[in-house]
Amino acid sequence: MNCSKNPDFVLSGLSSDPDKPKLLFALLLALYLLSLSGNSLLLLAIGADLHLHTPMYFFLSQLSLVDLCFTTTTAPKMLETLWTSNGSISFSECLAQLYFFAVFADMDNLLLTAMAIDRYAAICHPLHYPLLMTPCRCGLLVGGSWGVAHSISLVHALLLSQLSFYTNQEIPHFFCDFGPLLRFSCSDTHLNEDLAMVLTGLLGISPLLCITSSYAHIFLAVARVPSAQGKKKALATCSSHLSMVILFYSSVFATYLKSPSASHASGELGAAVMYTLVTPTLNPFIYSLRNKDVKRSLKRILGIESSWH
Numbered sequence: 001m002n003c004s005k006n007p008d009f010v011l012s013g014l015s016s017d018p019d020k021p022k023l024l025f026a027l028l029l030a031l032y033l034l035s036l037s038g039n040s041l042l043l044l045a046i047g048a049d050l051h052l053h054t055p056m057y058f059f060l061s062q063l064s065l066v067d068l069c070f071t072t073t074t075a076p077k078m079l080e081t082l083w084t085s086n087g088s089i090s091f092s093e094c095l096a097q098l099y100f101f102a103v104f105a106d107m108d109n110l111l112l113t114a115m116a117i118d119r120y121a122a123i124c125h126p127l128h129y130p131l132l133m134t135p136c137r138c139g140l141l142v143g144g145s146w147g148v149a150h151s152i153s154l155v156h157a158l159l160l161s162q163l164s165f166y167t168n169q170e171i172p173h174f175f176c177d178f179g180p181l182l183r184f185s186c187s188d189t190h191l192n193e194d195l196a197m198v199l200t201g202l203l204g205i206s207p208l209l210c211i212t213s214s215y216a217h218i219f220l221a222v223a224r225v226p227s228a229q230g231k232k233k234a235l236a237t238c239s240s241h242l243s244m245v246i247l248f249y250s251s252v253f254a255t256y257l258k259s260p261s262a263s264h265a266s267g268e269l270g271a272a273v274m275y276t277l278v279t280p281t282l283n284p285f286i287y288s289l290r291n292k293d294v295k296r297s298l299k300r301i302l303g304i305e306s307s308w309h
Contacts, residue, residue, distance in 0.1 A: 003164040003186040009094055011087035013174040013269050014078065025082040028277065032075040035281035039064040041298060042284040049297035055133040056122070056237075059115045060287060062142050063244075066111060067280035070104035073097060074175040074276045081174065091165070094176035099157045101175060101276075106149035106203055108280075112245055113207040114141045119238050120214040124221045152199055159195065163187040174269065175276070211245055240287045247282060251275040 014024055046052045046061040077097065081087040089097075121132045160181060169184045178196060182189045215238070222234045254271035288294045 002167045004091075004167050005161075005164050006091045007165045007167040007169070007184075008091070009089050009176070009184075010168070010170045011077070011081055011089055011174055011176075012170050013172050013272075014082060022082070025079060028075065028082070028273075029079055031277050031281050032071060032079065035071045035075075035277065036068065038281060038284035038288075039068045041301070042288060042294070043068075044301055045288070045294055045297040048301060049293070052293060052297060055118050055135075055138045056115070058135075058138055059111055059118060059142070063108070063111045063115070064284055066104050066107040067283055069100070070108065071277055071280050073100045073104060078174040087171075089176065094181070095157055095160060098160070098176045098178065098181070099153045101177070102153040102156060103149045106152060107145055108248060109203065109207050110145035110149065111142070112241070112248060113210050114138075114145065115241050116211040116214040116245070117141075119241060120217055122237065123218050123234050148203070152203060155195070156192075156199075159192050163189065163192070173272070175272075208249065215242070240291065243286050244279075244283055247279050247286075248275075251279055 042064045043061055046057045046064075074097070077089065118133055118138075122129050125132060156178065160178075163185045164187045165181070165184050166186055171180045171184070173180050178192075182192060218234075218238060222231050225231045225234060251271055251274040255275050288298060
């Protein structure tokens with residue numbers, strides 16, 4: 001096999017069965033449009049209502065923005081491949097897609113962590129909450145997250161750009177990811193693999209531990225609330241975020257925590273669709289359907305007076 005620093009690849013993850021692409025195209029296009037509209041409406045609802053200009057909704061608006069970008073990183077190319085049956089992608093396009101995919105995936109992870117910290121401060125330290133979650137600190141949390149996500153993705157992209165790859169390889173996936181690319185490299189990839197393991201530990205496990213610790217403190221604080229109504233009210237402010245955390249991490253684990261023999265299984269592709277398209281689509285609906293303030297703002301924007309029941 002020939003090696004090249006600028007090879008062409010073929011994405012074939014969802015188009016191997018000639019009878020299914022058009023049906024998949026219609027389904028995934030509907031999901032993509034739903035994701036765009038849902039996250040855009042949530043951004044508008046938060047921006048248009050002064051009552052929603054609080055730390056919790058600031059983080060939620062950032063999450064909606066990230067999810068808009070996250071789905072747009074992979075969905076257009078996936079839909080093009082299904083419609084045209086041509087999954088060709090150049091190395092530069094692949095590297096750009098991988099870079100932005102990693103940025104927005106990391107941002108999802110970090111923003112969910114910031115939202116957990118916000119809920120911890122609101123429930124465990126309610127009297128000090130305005131002092132703990134100031135606009136400046138919220139801005140630093142989000143700005144720092146963007147800086148970390150871009151820095152890590154840039155390091156990965158620069159290291160990948162130094163490798164050589166076998167030409168005309170078929171990637172059994174619907175987007176460019178680190179694993180498939182490294183498998184097609186004809187260079188030494190030990191540095192890339194070691195770095196990926198270290199960063200996965202830092203940026204994957206650390207936020208999850210932070211979220212787990214935050215909710216452990218939250219549940220302990222709620223357990224000390226004397227009234228059942230007080231417990232219900234405290235937990236109600238966390239239920240939407242906790243649903244998003246469970247959805248996000250379950251789809252990530254299903255995608256990446258697998259044995260090598262299962263690396264190309266259809267189950268992995270299904271989990272990847274959940275991770276990259278379904279979860280970002282569901283996030284705004286999880287919040288809007290459970291939150292009276294968001295529903296009120298959305299009804300005002302859409303001109304709907306009837307109740308959302």
